[in-house]
Amino acid sequence: MRNALSIARRIITQIGMDTRTLALLVIAPIAIITxxxxxxxxxxxxxxxxxxxxxxxxxxxxLEKNAKVLDAATTEEGIQLVRDQKADALLxxxxxxxxxxxxxxxxxxxxxxxxxxxxxxxxxISTNPILQAMVGSNQPTIELLHGSATGTxxxxxxxxxxxFVIFFFIFILSAISFLRERTTGTLARILxxxxxxxxxxxxxxxxxxxxxxxxxxxxxxxTIWVLGIPAVGSFxxxxxxxxxxCLVALSMGSFVSAFAQNEFQVLQFIPIVVVPQVLxxxxxxxxxxxxxxxxxxxxxxxxxxxxxxxxxxxRGKSLGELWLDLVVxxxxxxxxxxxNALSIRRVRA
Amino acid sequence: MSxxxxxxxxxxxxxxxxxxxxxxxxxxxxxxxxxxxxxxxxGKTTLIRCIAGLLRPQEGSVTVAGLPVPDRSLAARVxxxxxxxxxxxxxxxxxxxxxxxxxxxxxxxxxxxxxxAVFRLTRLEGEENKRVKNYSGGMRKRLSLAVALVHGPALLxxxxxxxxxxxxxxxxxWDEFRKLRDAGTTLLLTTHVMDEADRCDRLALIxxxxxxxxxTPAEVCRAVGAKNTEEAFLTLRARTHDREAxxx
Numbered sequence: 001m002r003n004a005l006s007i008a009r010r011i012i013t014q015i016g017m018d019t020r021t022l023a024l025l026v027i028a029p030i031a032i033i034t035x036x037x038x039x040x041x042x043x044x045x046x047x048x049x050x051x052x053x054x055x056x057x058x059x060x061x062x063l064e065k066n067a068k069v070l071d072a073a074t075t076e077e078g079i080q081l082v083r084d085q086k087a088d089a090l091l092x093x094x095x096x097x098x099x100x101x102x103x104x105x106x107x108x109x110x111x112x113x114x115x116x117x118x119x120x121x122x123x124x125i126s127t128n129p130i131l132q133a134m135v136g137s138n139q140p141t142i143e144l145l146h147g148s149a150t151g152t153x154x155x156x157x158x159x160x161x162x163x164f165v166i167f168f169f170i171f172i173l174s175a176i177s178f179l180r181e182r183t184t185g186t187l188a189r190i191l192x193x194x195x196x197x198x199x200x201x202x203x204x205x206x207x208x209x210x211x212x213x214x215x216x217x218x219x220x221x222x223t224i225w226v227l228g229i230p231a232v233g234s235f236x237x238x239x240x241x242x243x244x245x246c247l248v249a250l251s252m253g254s255f256v257s258a259f260a261q262n263e264f265q266v267l268q269f270i271p272i273v274v275v276p277q278v279l280x281x282x283x284x285x286x287x288x289x290x291x292x293x294x295x296x297x298x299x300x301x302x303x304x305x306x307x308x309x310x311x312x313x314x315r316g317k318s319l320g321e322l323w324l325d326l327v328v329x330x331x332x333x334x335x336x337x338x339x340n341a342l343s344i345r346r347v348r349a
Numbered sequence: 350m351s352x353x354x355x356x357x358x359x360x361x362x363x364x365x366x367x368x369x370x371x372x373x374x375x376x377x378x379x380x381x382x383x384x385x386x387x388x389x390x391x392g393k394t395t396l397i398r399c400i401a402g403l404l405r406p407q408e409g410s411v412t413v414a415g416l417p418v419p420d421r422s423l424a425a426r427v428x429x430x431x432x433x434x435x436x437x438x439x440x441x442x443x444x445x446x447x448x449x450x451x452x453x454x455x456x457x458x459x460x461x462x463x464x465x466a467v468f469r470l471t472r473l474e475g476e477e478n479k480r481v482k483n484y485s486g487g488m489r490k491r492l493s494l495a496v497a498l499v500h501g502p503a504l505l506x507x508x509x510x511x512x513x514x515x516x517x518x519x520x521x522x523w524d525e526f527r528k529l530r531d532a533g534t535t536l537l538l539t540t541h542v543m544d545e546a547d548r549c550d551r552l553a554l555i556x557x558x559x560x561x562x563x564x565t566p567a568e569v570c571r572a573v574g575a576k577n578t579e580e581a582f583l584t585l586r587a588r589t590h591d592r593e594a595x596x597x
Contacts, residue, residue: 013444186435
């Protein structure tokens with residue numbers, strides 16, 4: 001154990017003296033999450049809608065609350081505005097019933113326009129007692145079990161994204177630093193001392209674990225408090241899942257380094273180990289994807305960690321309900337720790 | 350100090366198809382300086398790695414102090430210095446040395462004492478707190494030797510310990526090697542510098558994964574009728590070539 005602590009202490013000193021790596025660990029993930037947040041939230045919210053004919057005054061007032069309204073003299077002129085992309089849609093009240101013409105190239109814009117029209121219609125109905133009497137009692141009311149009506153797409157992917165960013169940076173860092181240990185000969189030098197491969201691996205987990213914990217706390221605080229991503233579940237329990245994920249990243253990274261000759265070859269593992277996890281591990285909804293994709297997603301530790309994180313942050317579940325996810329993640333870590341110790345034992349005769 | 354005799358018997362190591370060692374045999378008596386001399390690619394480093402326990406031979410056996418290698422109980426009594434520096438460039442000399450010292454189980458005041466002794470020995474006093482990346486090549490080599498020496502090993506395995514070191518320091522290193530030997534340490538080192546070969550107690554000429562000759566430098570020369578080790582080496586090498594040509 002003292003040997004493992006010596007190794008951990010050396011790693012902490014080493015990274016502590018290397019400001020670049022420290023910055024990479026904390027600032028880079030936060031920058032990535034912030035960028036995603038900006039890009040995903042920066043989508044269209046108030047569309048531009050051209051109007052021809054004479055919509056009811058109350059309707060128009062409601063529409064102006066939710067969209068930028070342009071007046072077009074004729075249907076043709078309105079269509080031209082949409083064609084020139086000066087308007088996202090044309091609401092034509094010169095025909096009966098009124099007709100909505102959309103550009104349609106970007107489905108997300110179409111969806112936003114649809115929502116705005118629907119919202120406006122509902123609001124318009126409520127301003128008119130007669131209309132309300134006709135349809136009001138049959139209008140479904142919407143109630144969300146989790147999240148909020150103002151929730152964005154980013155809130156859904158944020159928990160998994162947080163897990164992924166933590167995984168990615170720790171994986172790269174541990175793969176490269178363990179590789180250096182192999183190529184510079186320091187690994188051989190450690191192995192001729194009385195320290196055992198398992199002590200070495202445990203020491204690595206402790207040393208890097210220290211920074212991984214630091215990084216995780218920073219990212220978690222930033223995502224929840226600065227970006228205001230709702231986290232219903234307990235901060236400490238979310239941290240436990242993130243730290244378990246760090247352990248997997250650490251052990252996978254150092255194990256993978258056994259199959260690389262240099263830093264460039266470490267980067268070649270990104271398409272194999274990292275990219276499929278982004279695609280298959282829950283950032284996208286896979287419920288309706290082919291069976292093989294769903295099976296494949298089950299071999300990635302991030303799938304389990306991501307599921308647990310999402311359930312905790314968005315649906316407020318506790319670790320008690322999600323223990324199986326945690327066990328699987330820790331199982332992956334244990335597997336790679338053992339494989340790693342075995343691969344090191346091969347270096348030493 | 351326990352007697353650290355090394356016994357290498359019929360050791361063969363193959364990398365993929367190529368044999369790096371083919372049936373190498375060597376008996377190293379305790380308390381002596383044994384040099385491995387040979388061109389690059391002859392198998393010196395491979396042999397040394399087998400003795401250090403970093404490589405398991407496909408055939409043959411290696412024992413150190415009667416124990417088959419690798420044996421973890423030997424680790425504390427063996428010092429190993431590889432050709433590459435094998436140091437952490439971001440750490441200071443002291444941090445590097447302290448790390449490896451602690452892995453040998455030497456900690457606290459005992460470690461401080463031993464560390465300052467090897468810093469003195471390798472003329473690195475006053476440089477302890479510089480980062481290794483700011484060290485010169487020679488300083489790194491000296492620190493690397495300091496790491497191999499710090500726990501007071503009874504068997505010291507050094508792969509090209511004097512490459513990149515100036516003649517004055519090299520002479521000092523050799524003084525130190527002799528002092529260590531006189532104190533009972535067994536030293537095994539590789540070199541391709543001929544004048545160093547002459548300073549060894551025993552010399553093994555290695556060529557093509559085989560030990561061509563193994564004796565005192567003077568005896569090696571006499572056996573092949575050469576004036577010096579360099580000539581002896583070239584003669585032996587030519588003979589091996591001829592023999593192989595004849596066989597083919």
